Amino acid sequence: MKSSRLIKLFALLTVLMLVAAACGGGGSETGDTGDKRTNEDVTVSDELNPGGTLRIAGVSDVDYMDPASQYYTVSFFLSRGVFRTLVTYPGNVTDLAAQNELVPDLAESTGQSNEDFTEWSYTIKDGVTYGLKLGGEEVAGVTGEEIVCDDFVYAFERIFTASVGAGYPFYYDIIEGAKEFQAGDADSISGITCDGDKSITFSLSEPAGDWDFRMAMPAASPVPRAAAEKYDKKEDSDYDRHVVATGPYYIAEWTPGEQITLERNEYWDAETDEARLAYPDTVDWKLGFDNDVGVQKIQDNEYDLGLDVSPQGPALEEWVTTPELNERLLQEPSGCTRYLFLNTTIEPFDNQAVREAVNLAIDRENIKRVFGGPTTGPIATSIVPPGIDGHLPSEEFNPFETENMAGDMETAKQMFQEAIGAETWDEPIKLIGASDPPHDRIFESVRSDLEELGFTNIQGKTPKFPNQYTQFYSVPSSETAVGSSAGWCKDYQSAFTFLDPLFHGDNILESGNQNYAELNDPEMNRLIDEAAASPLGEEQTAAWEAANRYATETGVWIPWSWDNDLIAYSSENITNVYYFGFHSQVDWVNIAINSEQ
Amino acid sequence: MAQSASDFLQGPSQPGGGPEAEGPGVVARTPRQLFWRRFKEDRLALFGGFLVVFMITVALAAPVVESIVGHPYDEQYRDIGTNAFGSPNPPTGSFIFGFDDLGRDILVRTMYGARVSLTIAIVATGVELVIGVFLGILAGFMRGWVDTIVSRFIDLILSIPFLLLGIALSVTDFLGGGEKLIIFIIAFFGWPYIARIVRGQTLSLREAQFVEAAYSVGAPTRWIMFREILPNLLAPILIYGTLIIPQNIVGEAALSFLGVGIQQPTAAWGQMLAAATPYVALGKAWWFMLYPGLALFITVLGFNLLGDGLRDALDPKTGR
Numbered sequence: 001m002k003s004s005r006l007i008k009l010f011a012l013l014t015v016l017m018l019v020a021a022a023c024g025g026g027g028s029e030t031g032d033t034g035d036k037r038t039n040e041d042v043t044v045s046d047e048l049n050p051g052g053t054l055r056i057a058g059v060s061d062v063d064y065m066d067p068a069s070q071y072y073t074v075s076f077f078l079s080r081g082v083f084r085t086l087v088t089y090p091g092n093v094t095d096l097a098a099q100n101e102l103v104p105d106l107a108e109s110t111g112q113s114n115e116d117f118t119e120w121s122y123t124i125k126d127g128v129t130y131g132l133k134l135g136g137e138e139v140a141g142v143t144g145e146e147i148v149c150d151d152f153v154y155a156f157e158r159i160f161t162a163s164v165g166a167g168y169p170f171y172y173d174i175i176e177g178a179k180e181f182q183a184g185d186a187d188s189i190s191g192i193t194c195d196g197d198k199s200i201t202f203s204l205s206e207p208a209g210d211w212d213f214r215m216a217m218p219a220a221s222p223v224p225r226a227a228a229e230k231y232d233k234k235e236d237s238d239y240d241r242h243v244v245a246t247g248p249y250y251i252a253e254w255t256p257g258e259q260i261t262l263e264r265n266e267y268w269d270a271e272t273d274e275a276r277l278a279y280p281d282t283v284d285w286k287l288g289f290d291n292d293v294g295v296q297k298i299q300d301n302e303y304d305l306g307l308d309v310s311p312q313g314p315a316l317e318e319w320v321t322t323p324e325l326n327e328r329l330l331q332e333p334s335g336c337t338r339y340l341f342l343n344t345t346i347e348p349f350d351n352q353a354v355r356e357a358v359n360l361a362i363d364r365e366n367i368k369r370v371f372g373g374p375t376t377g378p379i380a381t382s383i384v385p386p387g388i389d390g391h392l393p394s395e396e397f398n399p400f401e402t403e404n405m406a407g408d409m410e411t412a413k414q415m416f417q418e419a420i421g422a423e424t425w426d427e428p429i430k431l432i433g434a435s436d437p438p439h440d441r442i443f444e445s446v447r448s449d450l451e452e453l454g455f456t457n458i459q460g461k462t463p464k465f466p467n468q469y470t471q472f473y474s475v476p477s478s479e480t481a482v483g484s485s486a487g488w489c490k491d492y493q494s495a496f497t498f499l500d501p502l503f504h505g506d507n508i509l510e511s512g513n514q515n516y517a518e519l520n521d522p523e524m525n526r527l528i529d530e531a532a533a534s535p536l537g538e539e540q541t542a543a544w545e546a547a548n549r550y551a552t553e554t555g556v557w558i559p560w561s562w563d564n565d566l567i568a569y570s571s572e573n574i575t576n577v578y579y580f581g582f583h584s585q586v587d588w589v590n591i592a593i594n595s596e597q
Numbered sequence: 598m599a600q601s602a603s604d605f606l607q608g609p610s611q612p613g614g615g616p617e618a619e620g621p622g623v624v625a626r627t628p629r630q631l632f633w634r635r636f637k638e639d640r641l642a643l644f645g646g647f648l649v650v651f652m653i654t655v656a657l658a659a660p661v662v663e664s665i666v667g668h669p670y671d672e673q674y675r676d677i678g679t680n681a682f683g684s685p686n687p688p689t690g691s692f693i694f695g696f697d698d699l700g701r702d703i704l705v706r707t708m709y710g711a712r713v714s715l716t717i718a719i720v721a722t723g724v725e726l727v728i729g730v731f732l733g734i735l736a737g738f739m740r741g742w743v744d745t746i747v748s749r750f751i752d753l754i755l756s757i758p759f760l761l762l763g764i765a766l767s768v769t770d771f772l773g774g775g776e777k778l779i780i781f782i783i784a785f786f787g788w789p790y791i792a793r794i795v796r797g798q799t800l801s802l803r804e805a806q807f808v809e810a811a812y813s814v815g816a817p818t819r820w821i822m823f824r825e826i827l828p829n830l831l832a833p834i835l836i837y838g839t840l841i842i843p844q845n846i847v848g849e850a851a852l853s854f855l856g857v858g859i860q861q862p863t864a865a866w867g868q869m870l871a872a873a874t875p876y877v878a879l880g881k882a883w884w885f886m887l888y889p890g891l892a893l894f895i896t897v898l899g900f901n902l903l904g905d906g907l908r909d910a911l912d913p914k915t916g917r
Contacts, residue, residue, distance in 0.1 A: 292875065314876045317682040366675045370699060373682040406675075435856050437698075437875065438683070444699055444861050448673055460860065463768070 036320075036331045036375075039094040042578040044590070046092055046277055052593030054574070056285040057294040057303040061257050064167075065134060066240040067218040068158050071167030073489070073584060074308055076218060081262060081276065081283070081589045083221035084246040086122045086152070086200075087111065087212050089582045091275040091590045096332065096387060099581045100493045102212050103274055106147060106222065106246070110212055117207040117535065120215075124149065124198045128272050130224060131245040131265035136252050139244055142224045144267055147246065149194035151222035156192055157181065158228070159219055163237040168491070170501070171214045174206045209536030213492040216582075221246065248278035248589065260285040279576070279592040299325065301570045304593075305577075307585065310566050313437060316372050319568060330567040330586065332579040333377065336489035337385045337498070338561035340446060341473075341517045346481045347427065353419035355555030359400040361412035361453040362446065364560040368405075370441035371561065379405045380559035382552040383498060387581065390495030390531075390544025399553050405560075409452060416453055424454040431458050432472045433484040434465040446484040473516045476508070483516055487563075489584060495544035499528050503551050517556035524550055635910040642906020648899025652892070656715050659708035666691065668702035670709045671862035675700050685882045695884035698872050706864035707888045713865045714896060717776055718845040721783040725845075726838055729788035730830070733795025734822050738803055744796070751789040759786050759848075760855065767857040779858035783848045791837060795830060802826050832911045839904035843897040850893055866893045 062075040067083045070076065088105035090098070102110055107122040128147045133139050156175065159166040160182035173179060176191030191203040202211070214220065224244060231239040243251065248270075249262035262283035270278070285307075289297070294309035299319075311319040311329070319325040342349040342358060349355055364379050381398040384390045402408040417423055431450065433443030443462055450458055463471060468485050472478040491497040501507050505520030527550055531543035552559070565584050569577055573594055580587035626634070636642055663670060668691075678686055678700015688695040694704035736747035763782045772778045802808065803826065811821050853859045853867030861868070866889040873885035 292878075314682075314684055314879045314881050317680075317684055317881070318879055320682070363675065366673070369675070369679055369681065370683045373680075375682070437872070440861065440872075441683070441699055445673065448671070448862070462856075462860075 035326070037327055037329060038332055039096065039330075039578050042094050042576075044092045044094060044576055044578060045592075048277075048279055048576060048592035049595055050279045050281070050592075052280050052595070053282040053284050054280040054305065054588065054591060054593060055303045056283065056305050056307055056588070057289050057297050057309050058285060058287045058307040059289055059291055059294065060308055061287050062260070064240055065243050065251065065254065066164065066237070067221045067243070068155065068164050068166045068223070069240070070218050077307060077583050077585055077588070078260065078262075079218040079221070080247070080583065080587070081249040081278070082243070082245050082247045082251060083218055084128070084273070085218070085221045086124075086215045088216050088275050089580070091277060091587060092576070092578075094578045096579070096581050102216055105216075105273070105275060111215065113211065117209045117211065118204045119201060120204070120211045121199065121201040122215075124200065125272055126198070127269055128246070129267050129269075130227075131267035132250040133227065133242050133244045134251040134254060136250065136263070139224075139227045139242075142227045142244055145224075146197070147222050148197040149200045150197075151224050152200055152220075153188070153192050153194065154225040154228070155219070155221065155223040156189055158223060158232060158237075160189070161232060161237075163232055163235060164239075165237070167219060168217070170507075171217070171491075172219070174204045174208060176203045176205050207533050207535075209534070209540060210492070210494050210496065213494065217491065248273065248276050249283065257288055259287060276589040277576075277592075278589050283588070295319075295568060298568050298570055301572045304570045304573045305586065305588065305591070306568055309568070311568055313372060316375060316566065319566075320375050325568075328569055328571045330569065330577065330579050331375070331564050332581075333386045334489065334563045334565035334584045335385050335387055335493075335581060336487055336561075336563040336584065337380050337383060337559050338371075338487040338563060339380070339383075339557045339559040341483045341486055341557050342555070343479075343481050343483075343517055344520075344556055345476070345518045346429070346479060348420050348425055349481060349556075351419050352555060353415060356400070357412045357416035357419060358450070358453065359555045359558050360402060360408050360415065362449050362558050362560070363405075363407040364558070365404045365406040366445050367442050367560045370445055371438045375564065375566065377562050377564035380562045381405070382548055383503075383557055383559055384495045384544070384548045385490070385562040388490050388493050388495055388498070389541050390499075390548045392545055392548055397549060397552070399549075400555075400558075407449065409449075412453055420454075424456045426456050428457040428459050429455055429481040430472075430479060431460045431482045431484060432468050432478075432480045433460070433462045434468045435462040436465045439465055439468075439485045443484045446482070450482070474509075474513045475511055476513055476518060477510075480516070486516060487561075488514075492582070494540075495548055496528075496532050499544070499547050499551055500532065503547075503556075504528050519554060519556050521554065524554065632910050636906060639906045639909060641902050642910070645899045645902025645904075645906060648895055649903055652711055652896045652899060653715065655708050655892075656711035659705070659712055662708055663705045666702065666705065668692070668705050670705045670864055671701065673700045674702070684876060685885050687882075688884055694888045695882075697869065697885055698876070698882075701862075703869075703884060703888050706869065707866070707892050709864040710866040710869060710889055711892060711896070713776070713859060713863060714846050714849055714893070717779055717783070717849045718842050721780045721787065721845050721849075722838055722842050724780065724784040725787035725791055725841065726834060728784070729791025730795050730827070730834060732788070733792040734799050734826060734830075736792065737796040737799025738818075738822050738826065740800075747792065747796070751792055754786065754789050757786075760851065762786075763852050763857045764855060775858060775860060779849055779852050782852065782857070783845050787841060787845065787848075790841070791834075794833060794837060798830055798833060799826055802829055836904060836908040836911060839900060839907055843900035843904070846893070846896055846900070866890075 060074055062078055063072040064070050067079055084105050086105060086107040087102045087110050090103045093099050104110055106124055106128050108125050111120040111122055113120045124147060129144055130142050132143060158164045159169050159172055160178055175189055177186055177189045180186040181189045193201045227244050228239045231237050231242060245265045248265055248268045250265045252263040253259060253261040264281050289309060291309055292315055294306050295311050295315050297303045298306050319329050342355050344350050368379050381394040382392050431447060433439055440462060447458055447460055472480045473483050473486060488498060488502060501514040503519055503524055505525050508515045508518050527547040531540060531547050534540045534543045567586055574591050575594060576590055576592045577586050678696040680686055685696045685698050692702050697703055732747050736744040766778060767774060772781055808821060808825055811825050850867035853865040854871040859865040859868055869889040870886060876882035877886045
C-alpha cells in the first residue's frame with residue numbers, strides 16, 4: 001500500500017519537473033543589467049494627496065520597540081515614523097550626500113558646539129508633544145504634554161541603566177559622568193544639564209565632531225520619566241510594550257512576529273516637522289514572510305513595499321532582466337561591507353604574511369557571482385564602503401589586487417608556504433559559514449580556495465543564519481578561525497561606525513563581540529582614536545582614510561562586497577519612493593499612496 | 598501468510614516438502630524453482646530488478662566516468678559553470694547534464710549521489726533488520742514482560758517526530774554529523790516496523806508443531822529462536838527488507854534536502870534537489886533538478902517493483 005503511494009508521489013514529482021523544465025527558457029548569458037533605477041530617476045513632491053494605507057511585507061520583527069534597546073535596521077525603519085530626535089535626516093531629499101546634512105527635528109536648530117567639540121547644546125521647539133502609547137491608550141500626565149529637557153535627561157539615564165539593555169551605549173559613554181552613573185556612583189549624569197525646560201547641553205569627555213549624528217539615532221529620542229520609570233524599575237524593563245509616540249504615527253498594534261499596525265498620531269503637529277510628510281493614514285505591516293514569497297507579493301502588487309524582503313538569487317535575475325520589474329527595483333549603495341575574517345588569535349592567522357596570502361588566494365569574483373553577481377554591488381577592495389567618510393575607491397587603493405579580483409593562487413601559495421615553512425598546514429582550522437543560500441555557496445567557494453592554498457584539515461560548519469554570528473563569530477571561546485558569512489553596515493556616515501567596533505582592540509568582548517578577528521594592534525587603535533578626535537571635515541576624512549588603509553593592510557578581513565541595496569516596490573500603488581541612506585531602505589514616512597488604490 | 602511463504606523456502610527439510618509420487622506430466626519442483634518460475638514471469642519485477650542493477654552500476658561507475666570526462670565531482674568550473682547572476686549554466690557538449698549552482702558537473706555529482714544514497718539506504722536497512730529481527734523474535738518468543746517492554750519501547754519511538762529529531766540532532770553535532778548521523782536516524786525510526794512484523798510472526802510460529810518437536814527433544818531456547826524460527830522468517834524479512842530500502846532512500850533524500858547529515862562537497866540527491874528548488878520555481882535551470890530527481894525516481898521505483906515482485910513470488914496467497 002505504502003509503496004504504491006510512494007510511486008505515485010514520485011511519478012507526480014517527475015511530471016512536475018518536466019513541466020517546469022518545459023516552461024523554463026535559457027538563463028540570461030550576460031550580467032548586463034541595462035538601466036537601473038536610482039534616486040536620480042525619482043522626482044519628489046511635497047504636494048501629494050494624504051490618506052490611504054501603506055502595506056509593507058517583512059520577514060523579521062523589530063528587535064525591540066524601546067528606542068534605547070533598538071539596534072536593528074527593521075527597528076530603525078519603524079522609529080523614523082514613531083520617535084523623533086533632536087536632529088534628524090532630512091525628508092524628500094534624493095541626493096545621497098545631501099541626505100547626510102542633518103536638519104533640526106525636536107530642536108530649533110542643529111547642535112551648537114564649542115570649538116573643540118566637547119560641548120553641544122540644543123533648544124527644544126515649542127509645540128512638540130507626546131502622543132498615544134503602544135496599543136492606542138493615553139498616558140496620564142504625558143499624552144498631549146510638551147517635550148522638555150528632563151525627557152532627554154531620562155532617555156540618557158536609561159541608556160546607562162542595566163534593566164533597559166541599551167543597544168549602543170558606546171556612542172554616548174563619552175558624556176561626562178555617564179560611566180559614574182552607570183557604575184551607580186552618581187544619581188544623575190553630570191554632563192547633561194538643563195537650562196529651563198527647553199534648553200539642553202551635553203558636556204563630553206572627548207571631542208566628538210559627529211555628535212549630531214549620534215543624536216539622530218533612535219536611542220537619543222526623549223522618554224518621559226512619568227511613562228517609563230515604573231517599567232524601568234523592574235529587573236528587566238518592559239517599557240518595550242508601552243512606548244509613547246512622538247512622531248506622526250503611534251503603534252496601534254504589535255503582535256510580535258506577525259503584525260505591526262501604525263496609525264496617525266493626532267498629537268503630532270506637521271508644522272513642527274520638516275523631515276516627515278507622513279502621507280498615509282495607516283501602515284499595515286505584516287511580518288513573518290518567507291523572503292521569496294514576500295518578493296512575489298510585491299511583484300503582484302499585493303504589498304507596496306518589502307522591508308527586509310529583497311529579490312535574491314534566481315528572483316533577482318528575473319527582476320533585473322525583466323524591464324517592467326527592473327523599473328520597480330531601486331538600486332543604491334547600501335553602506336554595508338561583506339567580508340571573510342581571519343582570527344588573529346588562532347594559528348596560523350596570527351601571522352600577517354599568512355593573512356596576506358589568504359587575501360590573495362580567495363576568489364572574490366566567484367564569491368560575488370554565487371552571491372548574485374554585479375547587481376548586488378561592486379567587489380570590495382578595502383573595508384569602508386562607498387558613501388562613507390574614509391572610503392577609498394578601488395582605483396585608488398587595492399592592496400591585494402588580482403585580475404578581476406579572482407585571486408592569484410600561484411603567488412598566494414608561494415607566500416603561504418614561505419610563511420608557514422611547509423607545503424601545507426595540517427592542523428585543524430574551524431571554518432564557519434551559514435547554511436542558507438547563498439551563504440552555503442559562499443562557504444563552498446571559500447572552503448575550496450583554502451583547501452587549494454594548503455589547508456588540509458578544514459573543519460567546516462554551517463549553522464542556520466544568523467546563528468553563525470550568535471554561536472560562533474561573536475563568541476571568542478568558539479575559536480572560529482575563519483568566518484565566511486560576515487557583514488557590517490554603517491550606523492551613520494562615518495568610518496567610526498566600522499572601525500571602532502570592528503577593529504579597535506578595546507572592543508573585544510567575551511560575548512557579543514564584534515571585533516571577530518580579535519585584532520588588538522596598538523597602531524590600529526591609535527589611528528582610530530586619533531581619527532575620532534579630529535574635527536569633522538577634511539582633516540577627519542584624511543584620518544579615517546589612513547585608518548582604513550591600515551586596517552585593510554592587516555589582512556584580517558577579506559572584504560568582498562560593497563553591497564547595493566535592491567529595493568523592490570509596487571510602482572502601481574505608491575509614489576515618492578526614494579532610497580534613504582540612513583535606513584538602507586526607502587524613506588517610508590514620505591511615501592504617498594496612489595489614490596486609485 | 599509468511600508461514601506459507603516460509604514453508605517454501607524451508608524446502609526439503611520440512612515435512613511435506615519431500616518428493617512426491619511422480620504422476621504422468623507432473624514434475625516435482627523445489628520451492629526455489631517455484632519462486633523463480635513465478636518471479637521470471639513477473640515482467641514488472643524483472644524491470645524493477647533491472648533498474649536496481651542499473652543504479653548500482655551507475656554508483657560503481659561514478660569514479661570511472663569522473664576520470665573519463667575529467668571533471669572531479671567537487672571541481673567548481675567558475676568561468677563557465679555559472680552566469681553573471683550566479684545561476685547554473687545549461688548542458689554543453691562536455692557537461693552533458695549541465696552545471697549546478699557552484700559550477701560543478703551535474704552528471705558526475707548525480708552519479709556520486711547514487712553511491713551516497715545506496716550506501717546509506719542499504720546500511721541503514723541492514724541495521725534496522727538486525728535490531729528489528731532480534732528484538733522481534735525476542736518479544737514474540739518470550740512474551741510476558743519482555744514483550745511488554747519491547748512493544749512499549751516501539752510505541753515510544755514511533756511517537757517521536759522523525760524529521761524534527763533529525764534536524765535537532767544535526768544541530769547538536771551528534772555522531773559528528775555526516776553519513777553516520779543519517780544512518781542512525783533512519784535506522785532508529787525504521788527497526789520498530791520490522792520488530793512488530795517479526796514479533797507477530799514469531800507469536801504464531803512458536804505454536805507450530807516443529808517448535809513443539811524441538812522442545813520435546815530438549816533443544817535450548819536460543820536454538821529454537823535462531824535455528825528453528827528465524828529460518829522460517831527469512832521470506833518476510835527479505836520482502837520487507839527490499840520494500841524498506843526505497844523508503845530509506847526517500848528518507849535519506851528528505852534529510853539531506855533539509856540539510857541534515859551530508860555536508861558539501863559530498864554530493865547527495867536531496868541536497869541537489871534543495872539547491873535546485875529556488876531556480877526551478879522560477880522556471881530556470883531545469884537540468885539542476887531533473888537529473889538528481891530522475892535518479893531518485895528510478896532508484897525508488899526499481900526497489901519498489903522488485904520488492905512487490907518478490908512478495909508476489911514468495912507468497913502464493915497474494916492475488917495479482
